[in-house]
Amino acid sequence: MGSMRLLVVALLCAFAMHAGFSVSYAQLTPTFYRETCPNLFPIVFGVIFDASFTDPRIGASLMRLHFHDCFVQGCDGSVLLNNTDTIESEQDALPNINSIRGLDVVNDIKTAVENSCPDTVSCADILAIAAEIASVLGGGPGWPVPLGRRDSLTANRTLANQNLPAPFFNLTQLKASFAVQGLNTLDLVTLSGGHTFGRARCSTFINRLYNFSNTGNPDPTLNTTYLEVLRARCPQNATGDNLTNLDLSTPDQFDNRYYSNLLQLNGLLQSDQELFSTPGADTIPIVNSFSSNQNTFFSNFRVSMIKMGNIGVLTGDEGEIRLQCNFVNGDSFGLASVASKDAKQKLVAQSK
Numbered sequence: 276m277g278s279m280r281l282l283v284v285a286l287l288c289a290f291a292m293h294a295g296f297s298v299s300y301a302q303l304t305p306t307f308y309r310e311t312c313p314n315l316f317p318i319v320f321g322v323i324f325d326a327s328f329t330d331p332r333i334g335a336s337l338m339r340l341h342f343h344d345c346f347v348q349g350c351d352g353s354v355l356l357n358n359t360d361t362i363e364s365e366q367d368a369l370p371n372i373n374s375i376r377g378l379d380v381v382n383d384i385k386t387a388v389e390n391s392c393p394d395t396v397s398c399a400d401i402l403a404i405a406a407e408i409a410s411v412l413g414g415g416p417g418w419p420v421p422l423g424r425r426d427s428l429t430a431n432r433t434l435a436n437q438n439l440p441a442p443f444f445n446l447t448q449l450k451a452s453f454a455v456q457g458l459n460t461l462d463l464v465t466l467s468g469g470h471t472f473g474r475a476r477c478s479t480f481i482n483r484l485y486n487f488s489n490t491g492n493p494d495p496t497l498n499t500t501y502l503e504v505l506r507a508r509c510p511q512n513a514t515g516d517n518l519t520n521l522d523l524s525t526p527d528q529f530d531n532r533y534y535s536n537l538l539q540l541n542g543l544l545q546s547d548q549e550l551f552s553t554p555g556a557d558t559i560p561i562v563n564s565f566s567s568n569q570n571t572f573f574s575n576f577r578v579s580m581i582k583m584g585n586i587g588v589l590t591g592d593e594g595e596i597r598l599q600c601n602f603v604n605g606d607s608f609g610l611a612s613v614a615s616k617d618a619k620q621k622l623v624a625q626s627k
């Protein structure tokens with residue numbers, strides 16, 4: 276049965292090539308690595324599952340990496356590139372610096388994948404897969420992850436500063452930021468549900484706690500009970516930057532509590548609460564619907580994550596399959612920066 280199907284696919288491909296169609300994989304497909312890396316999902320799952328025991332936040336951090344990758348020159352692994360002579364790393368952009376996490380786990384995943392399927396799976400695809408596994412591990416929906424992305428040869432820090440939405444954005448700005456990516460209002464409300472898990476630093480919402488928009492008062496759309504909790508956690512003039520759960524009711528679970536929090540004015544970031552507290556907004560009925568029905572949220576999340584994962588992808592012979600996710604292949608600076616001698620030897624061996 277399986278081999279029959281394989282034969283049919285092979286024949287179809289042969290036909291396509293003979294007929295002179297250009298084989299240009301313009302579209303991603305969930306079966307992209309079925310023959311070349313059949314155990315890809317269990318391998319990625321294993322690494323994330325293991326990491327989650329010592330770091331319950333890792334799934335959230337990995338999902339955010341995929342988002343921050345896709346919004347900057349497409350889902351092309353550009354966020355993973357480190358500084359070199361020629362790369363201005365996106366990791367140093369304002370929305371990323373001292374904030375993005377999980378880069379080491381992505382490298383662990385890449386190493387495990389390279390060990391089974393050398394020179395085959397892109398770093399951009401690893402981020403897309405990791406985001407889906409993060410959802411499932413948190414108790415959220417799974418979906419068939421379209422694959423076949425290629426990795427970029429460039430990064431763009433300016434674009435990262437420009438395209439990634441800020442936590443103090445109002446609804447108009449949030450919608451505009453998503454529209455640039457071809458994402459609509461439903462996608463905005465749905466994907467903001469990613470804040471059902473993970474953490475945020477005081478610096479991302481302290482503007483709401485003491486002197487909101489120079490009013491001398493806190494944000495009026497912030498629950499007063501929650502306000503006191505947050506003020507204790509984030510004192511004025513503090514010298515550090517404490518972390519707080521993005522979802523105060525179920526911090527590590529992927530569920531629809533993010534939306535019911537908004538109904539009680541318990542959204543953490545201004546950008547979260549805007550979705551429910553902007554007077555007359557078309558986002559309010561969507562928040563209401565997701566808060567009352569988790570399945571509705573989950574089915575929309577599947578659709579919007581796939582949509583986000585399609586932004587500006589490189590396919591076919593565009594870009595490359597990076598051997599080490601932090602560096603473009605052949606970057607001697609990158610090779611030199613790989614700390615372990617073992618890893619370096621492996622990298623050299625693999626590039627032959």
Ligand code: HEM
Pocket residue numbers: 332334335336337338339342373374375376440441442443444449466467468469470472473474475476477479521544546
């Ligand atoms: C709508 C606009 C969005 C804004 C303004 C925003 C902003 C933020 C901010 C400020 C943080 C805290 C970062 C820190 O303090 O280090 C954060 C965390 C997070 N964001 Fe968003 N975000 C948005 C959309 C999204 C989307 C679309 C997703 C994924 C689908 C997402 C997933 C996450 C996750 C999972 C975390 C927690 C990460 C961790 O714990 O490491 N966010 N976001």
Ligand SMILES: *[C@@H]1O[C@H](CO)[C@@H](O)[C@H](O)[C@H]1NC(C)=O
Pocket residue numbers: 357358366378601612613614
């Ligand atoms: C890449 O940069 C990050 C900091 O953004 C650092 O933690 C990591 O060690 C670097 N990776 C390599 C392979 O140099």
Ligand SMILES: *[C@@H]1O[C@H](CO)[C@@H](O)[C@H](O)[C@H]1NC(C)=O
Pocket residue numbers: 429430431433434
């Ligand atoms: C980064 O993106 C900006 C805005 O699209 C563009 O003007 C600039 O040329 C890009 N820089 C690089 C290094 O690609």
Ligand SMILES: *[C@@H]1O[C@H](CO)[C@@H](O)[C@H](O)[C@H]1NC(C)=O
Pocket residue numbers: 445446447448
């Ligand atoms: C949102 O913010 C922008 C930029 O600060 C501002 O021009 C606009 O008036 C704001 N919109 C609303 C509805 O508050």
Ligand SMILES: *[C@@H]1O[C@H](CO)[C@@H](O)[C@H](O)[C@H]1NC(C)=O
Pocket residue numbers: 486489490491492
């Ligand atoms: C709030 O901020 C504004 C502008 O920085 C300032 O003039 C005002 O005194 C502040 N109010 C309080 C109560 O701190």
Ligand SMILES: *[C@@H]1O[C@H](CO)[C@@H](O)[C@H](O)[C@H]1NC(C)=O
Pocket residue numbers: 511512
């Ligand atoms: C914070 O620092 C400002 C001066 O920078 C001072 O006026 C204010 O009283 C301080 N607030 C607290 C709560 O310590």
Ligand SMILES: *[C@@H]1O[C@H](CO)[C@@H](O)[C@H](O)[C@H]1NC(C)=O
Pocket residue numbers: 477507508509510513514515516517
């Ligand atoms: C961190 O939070 C604790 C309360 O949970 C508070 O006592 C401490 O001052 C905070 N530190 C900073 C740097 O905000």
Ligand SMILES: *[C@@H]1O[C@H](CO)[C@@H](O)[C@H](O)[C@H]1NC(C)=O
Pocket residue numbers: 498499500501538539540541
């Ligand atoms: C504030 O949050 C609490 C639960 O944390 C809730 O009982 C209360 O109704 C909320 N207040 C408002 C105004 O929504």
